[in-house]
Amino acid sequence: MLSFLKQPIVVTAEINLNLVVLTVLGLLSRLWRLSYPRAVVFDEVYYGQFVSLYMKRIFFVDDSGPPLGHMLLALGGYLGGFDGNFLWNRIGAEYTTNVPVWCLRLLPALAGALCVPLAYQILVEMHFCHCAALGAALLILLENSLITQSRFMLLESILIFFILLAVLSYLKFYNLPRNSSFSGCWWFWLLLTGAACSCAVGVKYMGLFTYLLLLALAGLHFWHLIGDQSLSNVSLIWHFLARGLALLIIPVAMYLSFFCLHLTLLYRSGPHDQIMSSAFQASLEGGLARITQGQPLEVAYGSQITLRNVLGKPMQCWLHSHTSTYPIRYENGRGSSHQQQVTCYPFKDVNNWWIVKDPGMQQLVVSNPPRPVRHGHIVQLVHGITTRYLNTHDVAAPLSPHSQEVSCYIDYNISMPAQNLWRVEIVNRESDSEVWKTILSEVRFVHLNTSALSGASLPEWGYRQLEVVGEKLSKGYHQSMLWNVEEHRYGKSQEQKEREVELHSPTQMDISKNLSFMAKFTELQWKILTLKSEDTEHKYSSSALDWITMDTNIAYWLHPTSAAQIHLLGNVVTWTSANLAALLYTCLSLWYLVRRRRQIYDIPEDAWQLWLSAGGISVGGWAVNYLPFFLMEKTLFLYHYLPALTFQILLIPIVLQHLSDHLCSSLLLKSMFSGLTIAWFSSVYFAYCTFSPVTYGWPSLSAGELRALRWKDSWNILLRKQ
Numbered sequence: 189m190l191s192f193l194k195q196p197i198v199v200t201a202e203i204n205l206n207l208v209v210l211t212v213l214g215l216l217s218r219l220w221r222l223s224y225p226r227a228v229v230f231d232e233v234y235y236g237q238f239v240s241l242y243m244k245r246i247f248f249v250d251d252s253g254p255p256l257g258h259m260l261l262a263l264g265g266y267l268g269g270f271d272g273n274f275l276w277n278r279i280g281a282e283y284t285t286n287v288p289v290w291c292l293r294l295l296p297a298l299a300g301a302l303c304v305p306l307a308y309q310i311l312v313e314m315h316f317c318h319c320a321a322l323g324a325a326l327l328i329l330l331e332n333s334l335i336t337q338s339r340f341m342l343l344e345s346i347l348i349f350f351i352l353l354a355v356l357s358y359l360k361f362y363n364l365p366r367n368s369s370f371s372g373c374w375w376f377w378l379l380l381t382g383a384a385c386s387c388a389v390g391v392k393y394m395g396l397f398t399y400l401l402l403l404a405l406a407g408l409h410f411w412h413l414i415g416d417q418s419l420s421n422v423s424l425i426w427h428f429l430a431r432g433l434a435l436l437i438i439p440v441a442m443y444l445s446f447f448c449l450h451l452t453l454l455y456r457s458g459p460h461d462q463i464m465s466s467a468f469q470a471s472l473e474g475g476l477a478r479i480t481q482g483q484p485l486e487v488a489y490g491s492q493i494t495l496r497n498v499l500g501k502p503m504q505c506w507l508h509s510h511t512s513t514y515p516i517r518y519e520n521g522r523g524s525s526h527q528q529q530v531t532c533y534p535f536k537d538v539n540n541w542w543i544v545k546d547p548g549m550q551q552l553v554v555s556n557p558p559r560p561v562r563h564g565h566i567v568q569l570v571h572g573i574t575t576r577y578l579n580t581h582d583v584a585a586p587l588s589p590h591s592q593e594v595s596c597y598i599d600y601n602i603s604m605p606a607q608n609l610w611r612v613e614i615v616n617r618e619s620d621s622e623v624w625k626t627i628l629s630e631v632r633f634v635h636l637n638t639s640a641l642s643g644a645s646l647p648e649w650g651y652r653q654l655e656v657v658g659e660k661l662s663k664g665y666h667q668s669m670l671w672n673v674e675e676h677r678y679g680k681s682q683e684q685k686e687r688e689v690e691l692h693s694p695t696q697m698d699i700s701k702n703l704s705f706m707a708k709f710t711e712l713q714w715k716i717l718t719l720k721s722e723d724t725e726h727k728y729s730s731s732a733l734d735w736i737t738m739d740t741n742i743a744y745w746l747h748p749t750s751a752a753q754i755h756l757l758g759n760v761v762t763w764t765s766a767n768l769a770a771l772l773y774t775c776l777s778l779w780y781l782v783r784r785r786r787q788i789y790d791i792p793e794d795a796w797q798l799w800l801s802a803g804g805i806s807v808g809g810w811a812v813n814y815l816p817f818f819l820m821e822k823t824l825f826l827y828h829y830l831p832a833l834t835f836q837i838l839l840i841p842i843v844l845q846h847l848s849d850h851l852c853s854s855l856l857l858k859s860m861f862s863g864l865t866i867a868w869f870s871s872v873y874f875a876y877c878t879f880s881p882v883t884y885g886w887p888s889l890s891a892g893e894l895r896a897l898r899w900k901d902s903w904n905i906l907l908r909k910q
Contacts, residue, residue, distance in 0.1 A: 206318065207305050210325045214304035217329060218297040218338050223290045225885055228281045229754065230744040232341045236276040239265045239292065239341070243272025246458035247472055249712065251719040254443070255450035256390030257343040264291045264341075280745060292341050299349035300338020304329045306352040307838060313359035314802050320841035323869070327837045330876040332883045333758035334834070336744065337827055339884075344830050347391045351398045351813075351831060354384035355805060358402050362409060369423075370430070378434040386439035390446045394831060397812035399439070405804065406435055447709045462504055463719065466496050466674040467627045468711055471703045476674070480627065483676045487561050487624040489546040490554035492572060492679045497532055498630050498670035505654050506540040507671065508533035509571045509578075509596045515649050518586055525583045527595030528576050531646060531653035541572035543679060547609060554678040561624045563614040569633070571596050577608035580635050585657040586646060592658035610635055615670055626676040632669045728825060728904075732817040735829035738763050739902045742826055745885060746906050752888035753906050756826055758833070760899060761875040765868070766836040769843040770810065773803055776846075791850050802842045809835030 228236065235258065241248045242262035250258065265272075268288025275281070283289050307328045311321035328334060338345035361377035368374050385402060388395025413419065413427060457475025461468065469476035487493060495507040508531050514524035533540060543552050544561060545568040552570060561567060569578035576596035583593040597608055610633040614622050617629070624631060635658060646655055659669070730740040742756040777799070783790055791799070814832035817824060844865060852858045881889050882897060882905075889897075891907055898905045 206322060207308060210305045210308055210322075210329070211301070213329055214301035215298075217304075217335055218301040219294075221884065221886065222293050222297055222339060225745055225747070225752075225754070226283050226289055227745065228276065228279050228283070229340045230279055230342075230742065230756075233276050233279050233281075235261055235341050235343070236274065236292075238262070239270070240272035240274060240276065241458065241460075242266075242453060243270055245454055245456045246460075247454040247456060248458060248460040249463060249715055249719065251716055253343075253392045254390045254446060254716070256387060256446045257346055257392060259446070259450060259453070260295050260346060260391075261292065261341055261343075264288075264293070264295045267291050267294075280748065293339060296338050296340065296342055296345045300334060300345035303334070303338075303345070303349055303352055303834070306349070306356055307834075310352065310356050310359060310805075310838065311841060313356060313363055314805070314842070315798055316802070316842060316845055320845040323841040323844070324838050326869070327762055327840060327872065328834065330872055331759050331762055331833075331837065332876060332879045333756055333826070333830060336754065336756050336883050337830055340744070342827070343391055344827050347388060347395055348831050348834050350384050350388035350391060351395060351809075352834070354381055354388060354398060354402060355809070357381040357384055358405065359805075369427070375430075375434075378430065379438065382434040382436075382439045383442060385435070386442035389439070390443055394813060394816075394828075397816060398809060398831070401805075401808050401812050403435060406431055444709065447712065448705055451705065451708055451712070463500055463715060465498065465500075465627075465711060466672050467703050468708060470627055471708065480675060483626050484558075484678055485626055485628075486558065487544060487626060487629075487673055487676065488554050488558035488678065489544055489549070489561060489567070490552060490558070490679045491544045491561075491673075492677045493542055493544060493626075493673045494536075494540045494675040495542060495671040496674040497668065498672055499668045501668075502654075503534045505532035505534045506536070506674070507542065507656065508537065508540050508653065509574065509576070510539050510651075511574060512649070512651075513598070514586060514593065514595065519647070522584060522589065524586065525581065525593060525595055526600070527579065527593070527598050528571075528574065529646075530578065530594045530596055530656050531651075532656050533653050539571075539573055541675075542578070543570040543572055544568075545570050545577075553680055558678065561612055563612060563617050563620055563622050563624070565612050565624075566609055567612055568608050569610060578610065578633075579608045580658040581607050585655060587655050588657045594656045594658050607635065624673070626673045628672070630670045630672050632671070726823055726825070729823045730826055732814065732824060732829075734902075735814075735826060736763075736767060738826075739900060740826050741903045741905075743904060743906055747885070747888065750888045751891065751894060751906075751908055752885050753882055753894075754885040755882040755905070757879055757882060757903070759872060759875045759879070761868075761872045762837060762840075763833070765840050765872075766833065769840045770807065770836055772843055773807060773839060776843075777803065795846075795850060799846060803839070806835050806839040806842060810839070 238248060238250060238258045239262045242259065243265060265288065268291025270288050270292070271286060274284060274287050304325050308321045308325035311324045312318065334345070334348075357377050357380040361374065361381060364371075364374055364377070381402065385395070385399040389399055410428065410431060414424060419427075455473050457469065457472040457477065461472055461475060466476065466480075470480045471477065484491070497505055497507070509528055510531075512529050513526050514529055516526050517523050545552060546559075547566055547568050570576070571578070574596060576598065578594070579597035580592050580594045585591045585593045612624055613632050613634055614624060615630045615632060622629075646653055728740070728742040734740045738758050738760065744754040744756055746753045780790060780796065780799075784796075789796075810832045813835065814829065817828060848858060848861050848865075852861045879897065881887055881893075894905050894907055897903075
């Protein structure tokens, strides 16, 4: 029974030494002196703030992209025991002892290091020789800009890693034999493709373009699969469903899971949540939730409420009034009603409180039982402190003369009667009898026209608060017309002095207003996509045209006392070679196409198909990661080009092998071409070594040596004044 123990148990494994060596070299190049400099380097000042907020579980919104990349950076801080206590206020600030610099920079460095073996495997899976694959990996290894970007707490190296992983996984999947369909290996590579694409998009939205490129390739390959007569209709359907599951459904589910984890981790209120809706803010611990806890859900006649504008632009604000009146005449000579001002005030204030009154009754308290206000009900809104009614009439608004003035009515005994009846319309209602709910309902108040926030700031007489106007009623509506009840209590005091005391007191009733995950995700995703930070011209910003020829650089860090510095500068030889390779690929492809049109076939059909497929990935990857920047209205930097550059670098050994295999016809030509390739690669290594002092920030160079590095007049190499 135990006879199998008589023979030794032997396990055999194939180890690709090329991969092992490349991985080790990649790790050495990215991890060497990783904690140096122990100071904030360029955009670490930006991403570090988010890492600290993760450590403290404080909610934030970053309009630069989804949360996966931020969470991976925060994971490094968590593993290093970072408590989040550091003031990220300037580049070059020395890190305190509680900041685990090595751990914070570890994941980007690992991602950058693994790009080296990934490049090797991608060329192998494209069916190029191991020598070409080794060349691609070494070019990635010796690319100074990729090294610099991967050694700090930045996201580009992580993005490039997931992009390359997605490409490799799909190539592995596509190259599997037909008889291995639906096997474990087949499912593994297909699912890994979808997962890597989702992670790429989850790090930065630029990953979406590579995802779309792979979807297009998958669609093209499935189209070819349809023409395979050996496959039954049922088998084709299963292939289609498998690809849909792995490349569409699972990536979407993973993308949602990134936000789910993000929102689970960040459950505390902070300064960033003010741009979110009242309902979102109330779902966070502290902040608005602390104020609104215990509020009644249903707005009733007699309710005391504050009304927050849903749009939140140009800033969040609340419907507000005060004892000041509109000036009798404006600076342009137009007259006003001289009624009490109604504005939108961007701060919480007792003058933001209003009382919902039944027009048919005089009482300003909630009856027992409360009579809820429903969609379509007519109400009057009474200002809590001044007890004047919200009103609008045929008088031009102060800054928007095409719209009507909104005021609180003062009876001057002139022929201007009060017009203070408003119909409540719940825009996001589920039925026409829906009750007006605190925080959750988005309402507009319909008079003979519609109340809307104009967004213009009033002059000094209006205390620079935002103008509120009445717009003519239309079938459509803008978010500036919508309001939601943020703070709410049931009024109990009929006397004005007692009511003023009541307006300052907290509410008593308990009610939960937790949003569903999908509601929070939808709102957060919309904010990320539409929130625009102020685009200011940066000293090191550049245009997309500057990137191809590397006419720009970025100074990442300068030592406070010595001349040691770190720059984002690429390997000049590699960048130039990548551009030449792209140009040569385009010219050769056009030449072959014209010749093939004339029935002249310069290369075998399998070589032509290999040429096209390799170009589809490398040139296509370059194009989808570069060309969209011409359409973007944002501040651009050189590092935005790095994903496109990575694909362009992969094209260099593809073109070199093609030239060697098909254009060097004799042994002599091949030998000469090999010699030139070795000489060229030596120049790549020379450029890498030349610029390594400003890639790693060590050693410190003299002023003369720094001037010698300025190979282009447009580069900004920093020189200290003597």
